[in-house]
């Protein structure tokens with residue numbers, strides 16, 4: 001007994017070191033620990049002695065809700081940036097393609113704001129619940145993980161540059177191509193980290209191979225590629241639905257709106273169908289214990305069905321909008337984006353289930369935490385959270401209204417300009 005306690009305290013001291021020094025030294029080999037290291041459970045650092053201030057289910061609920069918002073913004077960003085870049089590259093000045101790309105890129109910096117702001121809360125919730133796994137994987141790819149901040153800042157700057165150039169009628173695809181590379185890099189690093197955190201068996205070899213520098217990517221996980229493709233395909237698909245939405249609820253010229261509707265619908269249908277194929281791939285590469293757990297769990301299996309049904313409905317609505325719908329058809333555009341978003345909510349729940357089941361199979365049970373709820377703080381947080389979301393909704397309505405006003409004023413000014421020109425030409429003819 002005393003010997004076991006001594007062994008555990010050695011692990012705890014090691015764990016403390018990794019957080020203080022940040023170099024994963026708790027993985028250093030101690031001959032006495034050989035046996036324990038062979039069992040996966042002991043790859044996890046010790047649990048934080050401070051109890052959780054709220055129940056696990058509440059952290060998971062808040063994490064999933066905010067992650068849905070992060071994924072919606074992120075998917076819209078990835079896809080619309082790609083499409084807009086291609087159109088800007090191909091479109092000649094004053095062509096519908098060029099105008100369409102300008103219309104889209106002007107919205108992208110705002111999307112980035114939401115990607116970041118809706119990314120922070122789920123990161124905090126995940127760290128609270130899965131810190132023992134997530135901190136470890138983050139340290140193991142530390143160089144790339146930290147580089148996300150630098151790349152993100154540059155990418156954000158480039159997006160503003162694109163929007164500025166679009167406003168002054170200049171081409172901007174070179175800048176957006178660079179920012180696209182940044183965005184895809186960040187997406188890839190997130191995918192790598194979120195899969196590495198599920199593989200405690202890979203941590204020690206990776207640490208040894210990288211010499212503690214955090215500069216080597218993990219290999220050998222069959223789920224990383226399908227998972228990344230799933231996110232990318234979903235991004236293009238949801239962005240297509242977003243363009244449909246913009247074609248109807250935006251303030252674009254009729255020919256630009258028609259262009260956005262057609263291509264938005266085609267992209268949404270095609271890529272959401274691809275997302276489904278990638279989803280099946282993600283499922284099939286999971287170990288049997290995870291597949292069984294997903295199918296037998298009420299929440300996860302219902303979420304899986306919800307994802308499949310809503311995505312099919314979004315594909316159908318997008319196809320109708322692209323080929324048979326009229327430009328300005330509000331119902332089709334709203335249906336496509338709504339079903340797309342509900343599909344995203346479905347896969348976030350399944351994704352959460354995959355993580356819990358995988359970690360459980362390796363000895364980490366997220367539900368086994370000491371909870372000492374501090375309800376006054378929790379209620380204050382919830383009030384601020386709901387208030388914050390309401391405020392964001394209010395701001396969005398204000399922005400949409402003022403965009404409409406500006407578009408109307410520009411149209412009136414352009415109409416007046418054309419009328420003046422017409423009068424001038426008529427006067428010249430008379431003379």
Ligand code: HEM
Nearest residue numbers: 074115116119120122123126183186187190191194227231
């Ligand atoms: C251009 C910027 C970004 C892109 C393209 C992006 C993309 C992604 C992708 C693809 C995933 C899914 C990874 C997977 O499960 O395979 C993800 C997850 C996540 N991202 Fe982002 N992300 C961006 C910025 C951010 C930022 C700035 C934060 C927070 C500060 C953030 C927080 C998160 C969190 C918390 C998760 C999932 C965590 C979990 O599963 O618990 N992201 N992101």
